[in-house]
Each structure stands twice: as C-alpha cells, then as structure tokens.
Amino acid sequence: MESVVIREPNKLVIEQRPLPLAANGEVRVKVKLAGICGSDSHIYRGHNPFARYPRVIGHEFYGIIDAVGEGVDPNRHGQRVSVDPVISCGKCYPCTVGKPNVCTSLVVLGVHRDGGFSEYVTVPAKNAHPIPDAVSDKHAVMVEPYTIAANVTGQVAPMENDVALVYGAGPMGLTTVQALKSVYKVQQVIVADRINERLAMAKACGADHIINNEQIDLAAFLNEQGLKPTLIVDAACHPSILQEAIGLASPAARIVLMGFSGEPCQIIQQGITGKELAIFSSRLNANKFPTVIGWLEKGLIDPDKLITHCFDYRQVVEAIELFETDRRKCCKVLLTFSA
Incomplete structure (x- = not known):
C-alpha cells in the first residue's frame, strides 16, 4: 500500500508500506477520503511539538472497514466509518470526568501514531463510527472538523x-x-x-x-x-x-x-x-462523533459550504501548499484515496 509520510520537517514522500493487520480490538479501514487540517501542515513544517518522525499524517478521514481483529464483531466488515483520532486510556482523571480528549496518556492518530493519509490504516474498533446511508462520503469525511x-x-x-x-x-x-x-x-x-x-x-x-x-x-x-x-x-x-x-x-x-x-x-x-x-x-473532541453524525442525518449542518478543493493523494504536496498559501479561495481541502 502507499502512505503519505513526513520523514522529517519539510520532507514528504509517498512511501510503499506493508498492508497492516488489525490487532485485537482493532479494525482495518480502507481509506476513501481524508481532509487536510492546519495541524497536518504544522507537522509537515516541523511546527508541532508533539509529533515524532517519521509520521503518516492525517486525522480527518473516512473509509470502509475491510478487516477486523480478534474480539471485534465480524459483521462490522464492510461498514462505512468516520474515525475519531482521539485514543484515550479510559481510566485517568480526565477520562473518568468525560474529557478523554485530554487523557494523561493521549494518543492522536496522525500525530503520536500513524494516521489516515494512507490507503489502509488500523484503528481501535471503538473509534470507527458507522456512517448512515443518508450521509454522503464527502460529508462523512467532515465529521471530525465539526x-x-x-x-x-x-x-x-x-x-x-x-x-x-x-x-x-x-x-x-x-x-x-x-x-x-x-x-x-x-x-x-x-x-x-x-x-x-x-x-x-x-x-x-x-x-x-x-x-x-x-x-x-x-x-x-x-x-x-x-x-x-x-x-x-x-x-x-x-x-x-x-x-x-x-x-x-x-x-x-x-x-x-x-x-x-x-x-x-x-x-x-x-x-x-x-x-x-x-x-x-477546548482541545480536539470529547466523544462528539455521534453528536455530529446526528447533525448530518438531520441536515442541520452543510459541509459543502466549506469544501473548496479536492486532490488525489499523490498530489498531497500541491494540496498542502494551496491550503497554506491561498486563504482567500481555499478553505477545506480533501484528498481522495479510492473510488
């Protein structure tokens, strides 16, 4: 498979990597769409103090579950999902008071652990939120920003x-x-x-x-x-x-x-x-994926008003540079990984 990898600040490559296997409690997602965020640019440019290199960036992504690990319902295979990038322990003080987004051992996909700018990615099954049929792919990838x-x-x-x-x-x-x-x-x-x-x-x-x-x-x-x-x-x-x-x-x-x-x-x-x-x-999100998916189902929000550009993932450098430099015409940029 191919992945977008920041090897070091200002050095981005499209790298061939082995297909990952879903571990216990995980699912493997075949990525269809991903969104570029300012934090992706910051990691690329070396301005994110939390990132470690090399790193597959991307924390806004949507795709299809194509494999499940041990302990995961096999019926989840084939589900359309949007992935919450916040991985928390569930036991520390912030987690027990409903703030897993500031977990004392917080892991964020695309920052601390390889993220979604890849043809395939493995994530905890609980972080992969099913997307209703009524919600389009382009709207599903926008769940995380909302x-x-x-x-x-x-x-x-x-x-x-x-x-x-x-x-x-x-x-x-x-x-x-x-x-x-x-x-x-x-x-x-x-x-x-x-x-x-x-x-x-x-x-x-x-x-x-x-x-x-x-x-x-x-x-x-x-x-x-x-x-x-x-x-x-x-x-x-x-x-x-x-x-x-x-x-x-x-x-x-x-x-x-x-x-x-x-x-x-x-x-x-x-x-x-x-x-x-x-x-x-406010930092990241605290279990808000179901909330936003509900907003989308009810038609309360309209991601189309933010999406301005779409690129193939192999054009990721051009896409990031546009995101960084054209604030007048460019708002939300999406990358396509598969049809």
Whole structure:
C-alpha cells in the first residue's frame, strides 16, 4: 500500500508500506477520503511539538472497514466509518470526568501514531463510527472538523438569545458558526476576520453580521449596533484577542479559546472578575462523533459550504501548499484515496 509520510520537517514522500493487520480490538479501514487540517501542515513544517518522525499524517478521514481483529464483531466488515483520532486510556482523571480528549496518556492518530493519509490504516474498533446511508462520503469525511465545534458549543451551552462573536472565519470558525445558527438557533452571530472572501463564507454559513476588523473598528461597530457579546469564540487564536474579548464581553459572558498561540498573552484580571466572565478552552473532541453524525442525518449542518478543493493523494504536496498559501479561495481541502 502507499502512505503519505513526513520523514522529517519539510520532507514528504509517498512511501510503499506493508498492508497492516488489525490487532485485537482493532479494525482495518480502507481509506476513501481524508481532509487536510492546519495541524497536518504544522507537522509537515516541523511546527508541532508533539509529533515524532517519521509520521503518516492525517486525522480527518473516512473509509470502509475491510478487516477486523480478534474480539471485534465480524459483521462490522464492510461498514462505512468516520474515525475519531482521539485514543484515550479510559481510566485517568480526565477520562473518568468525560474529557478523554485530554487523557494523561493521549494518543492522536496522525500525530503520536500513524494516521489516515494512507490507503489502509488500523484503528481501535471503538473509534470507527458507522456512517448512515443518508450521509454522503464527502460529508462523512467532515465529521471530525465539526466535532471541534461540537466540543466548543457543548461546553458553553449556547442559547437562542445569546449575542455570539466569533473571531476567525477559517474552517473551525465556520463550523462553529453553522453549529450556533443551525443547531442552537442563536439569533445574533457576528464574525470578525481580515479576509473578505472568508467573511463571505461566514455569511453563507449563517452569520448575521460580518466585520473586517482590519478595516473597521470592532468595538465601535458593536457599540453602533447596540450589541454586547454574551458568548465569544476565539477561533483565530492571536495573543491579542483574549484581552480584546474581555473588554468587549457583556457581564456574565462566556469566552472560549479554540486553539493556542505559542506567544505569550497579556490580560488584565480585573476585566474578568469585574464582569464575572467564564473562560473555557477546548482541545480536539470529547466523544462528539455521534453528536455530529446526528447533525448530518438531520441536515442541520452543510459541509459543502466549506469544501473548496479536492486532490488525489499523490498530489498531497500541491494540496498542502494551496491550503497554506491561498486563504482567500481555499478553505477545506480533501484528498481522495479510492473510488
């Protein structure tokens, strides 16, 4: 079989590897589609401190179970599945309180263990989630990105009367906008970004207000509109955003950080305690695959609004470079592995 392997930073090869065997409790998946994420680019460029090389990247993927290991129901053979990349121990404190995404011995497919940019991959059977017939292949491969939004919204419990402000109209911001508008029916969703084409995508995903915060002062706009954010989602993760969000937030608001920057962030604590703000963080997903598959079955979310490009996996370098350089036209890029 062929696999996309990062041998070392900036060195990517299509490598011939032996067909893997499903171990006890595992299934082997014949990969059909995989999605490129920013973390794949970071591993390729040597910017992910958790990755070890060589590594088969890819944590967003969908395929067909073509072999099962010992202890796995043989009837699972042939199932269409989307794979949760989060592998946890189930016994540590985070796991026992429902946060396997921060397990003390966390393993993430495509980061700590070889992932889905391969013709075949073996994964724990419990991580391979069946996809209903009503959900298309292209939507099935998008389950994992939407679980990030499901994890965020699951923590902050959006309400219809919230005024939600989302920083960043990249894939994670856009999935969150769709969840806020279509799943939680939030009446006011504002999106701030510096790329007009991405803002247009946010509008298509349901945003009520779109603001280019490089050209328009965000605080002044909110004041003019009489909007005081009660829920702020930082999907851009620049070190300056948290302090600005604290200043813009309504008293008793919730602020959630979807990612991180390696640079230090300075905040004034008085702004948090003075308003009694709640600050959340979110990493990966905590058992959200069934939630998102349910959203897809009900037609509550539309991945087609994010998918902009599709490449054969042998064109992976071209695909990653496009993902990295064309933020105006490129949002979600898929790789095809088999028909």
